[in-house]
Amino acid sequence: MKPFYATILAALFLTVTPVLAEESKIDMKKLSCKQFSGYDKDNVSIIMMWLEGYCTDENEGAVIDFGKMAGDTAHPFVYCGDHPDDDIITAAEEVLGN
Numbered sequence: 001m002k003p004f005y006a007t008i009l010a011a012l013f014l015t016v017t018p019v020l021a022e023e024s025k026i027d028m029k030k031l032s033c034k035q036f037s038g039y040d041k042d043n044v045s046i047i048m049m050w051l052e053g054y055c056t057d058e059n060e061g062a063v064i065d066f067g068k069m070a071g072d073t074a075h076p077f078v079y080c081g082d083h084p085d086d087d088i089i090t091a092a093e094e095v096l097g098n
Contacts, residue, residue, distance in 0.1 A: 028047075028051075028054075032084065032085060032086070032088070033081075033083055033084050033086050034084040034085065035088075036091075037084070044073065045073075047088065048072065049069065051088070051092040051096060052069050052072065052096070055096040075095035075096065076088065076091045078095070079091045
């Protein structure tokens with residue numbers, strides 16, 4: 001079963017690599033809410049996937065809940081609208097918990 005997941009993950013990275021081509025690295029502690037809010041849908045999805053993992057308690061298990069993530073995406077945007085100069089890590093910790 002693990003080779004299947006590795007194949008899916010590799011396919012995901014191959015499809016999203018061009019999206020991030022303009023930035024090969026993003027320092028999440030330096031990514032402001034204003035910058036995050038300006039990203040396109042594809043980049044927001046990638047960042048939200050990372051934030052969900054970052055804010056997940058290690059005792060919660062290794063599960064990706066796409067439905068929850070889709071619902072959670074609105075929370076950082078609302079927070080960032082009120083705090084455009086905060087970094088995205090602070091926003092995520094406030095609205096996604098950690």
